[in-house]
Amino acid sequence: MGEVESPLQVEPVSIMDGDAFHGRNMLTEKLEHSVQDHNGKEVLNCIGSNPLDYNTPCQDTIKRYSLYCDKHIPSWLKRARNGKSRIIPKEVFIDLLKDCHSLDQKLSLHCACELFYKLFKSILSLRNPVPMEIQLQWALSEASKDFSIGELLLKLVCTEKERLTKYGASVLMKMYMFLPLSWKNQQFCPWLLIVAMMMKNHLNANFAQRSFLMTKSLATTGWTITKRKHNGFLEVMRAPSAWTHLLTGNFWKPIHFGNVEELWLHVLSVHPAEFRLSKVAQPDNLPSGEEKEDSLQKLEQDNKASVENNSENLGGIRKFICKFCGLKFDLLPDLGRHHQAAHMGPNLFSSRHPKRGVRYYAYRLKSGRLSRPRFKKVLGAATYRIRNRGSASMKKRIQASKSLNIGVLSVQSQVTDLATLGRLAEFQCSAVANILFSEIEKTKPRPNNLDILAAARSACCKVSLKASLEGKYGVLPERLYLKAAKLCSEHNIRVKWHQEGFICPRGCKSFKDPGLLPPLMPLHNGFVGKQSAHSSDHMSNAWEVDECHYVIDLCDFSEIPRQKSTVLCNDISFGKELIPIACVIDEDVLASLNVFADCLTVKLLSSPCLGKALPISQDHCMINLTIMLLRHMLSLYPMLQNLQLGCACPDSLCSPETCDHVYLFDTDYEDARDIYGKFMHGRFPYDDKGRIILEEGYLVYECNHMCRCSKTCPNRVLQNGIRVKLEIFKTKNKGWAVRTGEPILRGTFVCEYIGEVLDEQEANERRGRYGEQGCSYMYNIDARTNDMSRLIEGQVKYVIDATKYGNVSRFINHSCLPNLVNHQVLVNSMDSQRAHIGLYASRDIASGEELTYNYQYDLLPGEGYPCHCETSKCRGRLC
Numbered sequence: 001m002g003e004v005e006s007p008l009q010v011e012p013v014s015i016m017d018g019d020a021f022h023g024r025n026m027l028t029e030k031l032e033h034s035v036q037d038h039n040g041k042e043v044l045n046c047i048g049s050n051p052l053d054y055n056t057p058c059q060d061t062i063k064r065y066s067l068y069c070d071k072h073i074p075s076w077l078k079r080a081r082n083g084k085s086r087i088i089p090k091e092v093f094i095d096l097l098k099d100c101h102s103l104d105q106k107l108s109l110h111c112a113c114e115l116f117y118k119l120f121k122s123i124l125s126l127r128n129p130v131p132m133e134i135q136l137q138w139a140l141s142e143a144s145k146d147f148s149i150g151e152l153l154l155k156l157v158c159t160e161k162e163r164l165t166k167y168g169a170s171v172l173m174k175m176y177m178f179l180p181l182s183w184k185n186q187q188f189c190p191w192l193l194i195v196a197m198m199m200k201n202h203l204n205a206n207f208a209q210r211s212f213l214m215t216k217s218l219a220t221t222g223w224t225i226t227k228r229k230h231n232g233f234l235e236v237m238r239a240p241s242a243w244t245h246l247l248t249g250n251f252w253k254p255i256h257f258g259n260v261e262e263l264w265l266h267v268l269s270v271h272p273a274e275f276r277l278s279k280v281a282q283p284d285n286l287p288s289g290e291e292k293e294d295s296l297q298k299l300e301q302d303n304k305a306s307v308e309n310n311s312e313n314l315g316g317i318r319k320f321i322c323k324f325c326g327l328k329f330d331l332l333p334d335l336g337r338h339h340q341a342a343h344m345g346p347n348l349f350s351s352r353h354p355k356r357g358v359r360y361y362a363y364r365l366k367s368g369r370l371s372r373p374r375f376k377k378v379l380g381a382a383t384y385r386i387r388n389r390g391s392a393s394m395k396k397r398i399q400a401s402k403s404l405n406i407g408v409l410s411v412q413s414q415v416t417d418l419a420t421l422g423r424l425a426e427f428q429c430s431a432v433a434n435i436l437f438s439e440i441e442k443t444k445p446r447p448n449n450l451d452i453l454a455a456a457r458s459a460c461c462k463v464s465l466k467a468s469l470e471g472k473y474g475v476l477p478e479r480l481y482l483k484a485a486k487l488c489s490e491h492n493i494r495v496k497w498h499q500e501g502f503i504c505p506r507g508c509k510s511f512k513d514p515g516l517l518p519p520l521m522p523l524h525n526g527f528v529g530k531q532s533a534h535s536s537d538h539m540s541n542a543w544e545v546d547e548c549h550y551v552i553d554l555c556d557f558s559e560i561p562r563q564k565s566t567v568l569c570n571d572i573s574f575g576k577e578l579i580p581i582a583c584v585i586d587e588d589v590l591a592s593l594n595v596f597a598d599c600l601t602v603k604l605l606s607s608p609c610l611g612k613a614l615p616i617s618q619d620h621c622m623i624n625l626t627i628m629l630l631r632h633m634l635s636l637y638p639m640l641q642n643l644q645l646g647c648a649c650p651d652s653l654c655s656p657e658t659c660d661h662v663y664l665f666d667t668d669y670e671d672a673r674d675i676y677g678k679f680m681h682g683r684f685p686y687d688d689k690g691r692i693i694l695e696e697g698y699l700v701y702e703c704n705h706m707c708r709c710s711k712t713c714p715n716r717v718l719q720n721g722i723r724v725k726l727e728i729f730k731t732k733n734k735g736w737a738v739r740t741g742e743p744i745l746r747g748t749f750v751c752e753y754i755g756e757v758l759d760e761q762e763a764n765e766r767r768g769r770y771g772e773q774g775c776s777y778m779y780n781i782d783a784r785t786n787d788m789s790r791l792i793e794g795q796v797k798y799v800i801d802a803t804k805y806g807n808v809s810r811f812i813n814h815s816c817l818p819n820l821v822n823h824q825v826l827v828n829s830m831d832s833q834r835a836h837i838g839l840y841a842s843r844d845i846a847s848g849e850e851l852t853y854n855y856q857y858d859l860l861p862g863e864g865y866p867c868h869c870e871t872s873k874c875r876g877r878l879c
């Protein structure tokens with residue numbers, strides 16, 4: 001395992017670091033290479049550098065009126081192609097450059113231009129899912145780090161205000177919503193001047209009353225607004241008293257709105273008193289003189305009218321009446337909401353599906369997903385590949401990896417009794433089919449009902465039915481056997497649904513799969529049960545069956561035979577997990593390592609075969625939901641955190657009918673299905689036992705810290721941490737591994753993949769540092785990012801690196817036929833890039849079985865290392 005830097009030592013990714021330039025310090029260094037020409041006039045070398053070697057500054061001389069040589073001219077200064085205009089017009093740049101008298105200023109100009117370019121290219125980009133206010137806020141906070149950059153950015157903005165005006169309306173309102181947050185974080189606010197300038201644009205663009213509202217809000221929160229004209233825009237000054245006021249947090253909590261109209265309606269209904277024009281802070285370009293007075297009065301009257309004329313005093317109780325439909329409301333906000341939902345008209349919502357009302361948009365805006373293109377099954381490396389390649393064979397592989405494999409739970413070899421099930425109820429058929437067929441792939445056209453029935457009529461037992469169907473149609477999906485069981489039951493076709501140990505009168509060979517469950521037989525109460533060697537007392541252990549899902553009492557599971565093992569550490573999580581995770585070495589591995597238990601403590605610690613005695617140290621052990629983030633991610637965190645929204649469920653346990661997370665999921669994924677093929681609509685991703693029922697590839701929306709529900713809410717699973725007994729053990733040829741110390745039912749959350757979140761560049765650097773073997777703890781997230789500067793350049797892959805920091809998940813090995821599946825789970829943020837990676841049981845798992853998931857590495861022929869998963873599906877290579 002290679003050495004890893006602390007995440008805090010990792011330089012934040014900054015736009016200043018991008019492209020051919022390596023940040024301000026670098027620029028400064030490079031400019032020291034300037035020389036004097038024979039006229040004594042300063043000639044600068046280009047500030048660019050060799051992209052392959054940032055330490056080698058460019059020696060070329062700069063082009064006239066620029067800071068760059070031909071090779072290093074940045075995109076924003078390049079000649080525009082196809083008649084398109086540059087984002088930063090050349091003349092604007094030259095003008096600004098002429099005003100820069102020192103090298104520092106020139107460097108700041110470069111940075112400001114970069115920032116401006118990236119910001120507006122990003123805003124203009126249709127495929128950028130990051131809400132504009134986030135992009136703005138990010139850029140402004142970057143600019144605020146350096147006064148001169150901020151100042152130059154401001155100048156750029158001023159010269160480009162035409163263009164900005166186009167975005168002004170929504171940008172301004174959105175910035176308004178986010179202002180309190182920003183104020184807390186900023187020292188100096190060049191961006192505030194931008195806001196003011198935009199306000200000015202707004203005033204010109206018939207948004208006088210709204211701008212006024214904002215101006216007034218600025219004033220009431222302690223900001224002094226002067227009407228002094230400065231380069232054509234208002235100047236806003238901060239009054240020092242505002243800080244404490246804002247920092248107490250009680251004064252003004254930002255409320256988020258889907259669009260300008262929503263905000264406007266809110267203001268009209270909730271703040272009628274505040275929304276009265278006063279002469280305290282009139283925006284300076286409202287109509288002047290009498291005209292201005294008139295318009296102000298008119299505005300005031302209109303606004304009062306919109307609220308007051310709509311109210312009525314009924315028996316001493318004030319009612320608010322909708323002027324469109326006459327409905328009465330006790331509270332103004334209710335009227336506002338009703339108005340918005342019922343009468344906001346097609347101009348505002350027409351392009352949307354009618355069911356997507358206020359709640360939907362408010363949520364999506366707040367969650368930062370308003371502008372995100374409709375989510376497909378975006379997540380999970382597997383699905384990502386399906387989406388991008390559409391390869392049928394990949395789909396097949398993935399289907400295989402998540403196929404039920406239900407029967408791998410218990411082996412009871414002594415069972416020989418023939419169990420013939422009579423006519424089955426539907427739920428029993430489901431259970432039977434689930435248990436019968438463990439691993440199914442679709443390779444040929446599927447048989448129809450008649451084909452199945454024909455095969456069933458000539459079958460004596462499930463072995464022969466399976467053989468005859470698969471002989472004709474190849475490996476079939478699990479659903480088909482569910483159907484077969486059902487059809488047989490409906491048509492009273494007697495097929496002996498049996499498993500291990502069955503001797504078919506016609507000589508069919510039983511399955512040899514050690515994972516299969518023992519034979520089934522009807523219980524007294526009509527449920528399907530399994531017969532076991534010591535089964536008389538087990539007979540009463542009924543299976544709970546709900547439609548296609550069955551649950552078996554844990555005591556019905558047998559264990560994989562365990563050998564004696566030596567415990568190296570009772571809890572490798574050092575108390576951080578709820579359930580201790582032991583680290584052990586089995587006898588046979590010890591023997592193969594020539595280390596004996598009696599001198600283990602001495603020898604183990606120094607054994608080169610074992611490497612470190614314990615695979616993880618206390619300092620590097622992390623628990624769920626404590627992902628280490630790079631600094632640049634952390635710097636975004638305050639605002640991203642704000643993008644999460646609590647659901648409206650009033651109780652400590654959410655219900656799917658009221659939970660916004662279900663609502664949001666349903667609107668994002670209308671066609672989502674559960675693992676049994678049923679539509680997910682109106683359901684939590686987890687069943688009432690907390691087991692995931694959602695098909696792989698969809699985001700899971702869990703409740704979060706903003707919800708009122710408690711930890712036991714059925715929509716909180718991953719965040720509650722590991723609840724199954726796990727054990728780390730040493731294998732002969734795969735290093736450390738994880739096994740379960742108890743039976744795990746399909747869908748159970750096992751653990752979260754924890755580590756440092758890296759962007760691809762950092763990940764690649766680390767891979768280089770770790771060496772070939774060391775990349776083994778990297779998990780590719782394959783999701784999009786909210787870091788807008790990267791979005792401009794294209795999709796960025798993120799990687800979780802558990803090399804230095806991690807939890808038990810880092811020891812889970814790969815298998816080509818795994819028993820875990822990953823789901824991406826949204827908890828603290830609605831940003832899919834910040835989803836948690838949850839590993840869930842993809843089938844029932846017996847106690848003592850090794851836990852594995854499919855690493856899904858892309859393999860080119862000849863690449864990778866030998867895979868030792870030893871399953872029937874092994875592809876032979878690992879990475």
Ligand SMILES: C[S@@+](CC[C@H](N)C(=O)[O-])C[C@H]1O[C@@H](n2cnc3c(N)ncnc32)[C@H](O)[C@@H]1O
Pocket residue numbers: 615733734735736737773775776777778810811812813814815866867868869878
């Ligand atoms: C995430 S780590 C798993 C824990 C690891 N076995 C250890 O000892 O720390 C991944 C590495 O484990 C090894 N590994 C995992 N699955 C394997 C497999 N099926 N066959 C061979 N090696 C495997 C490979 O070296 C791989 O790079």
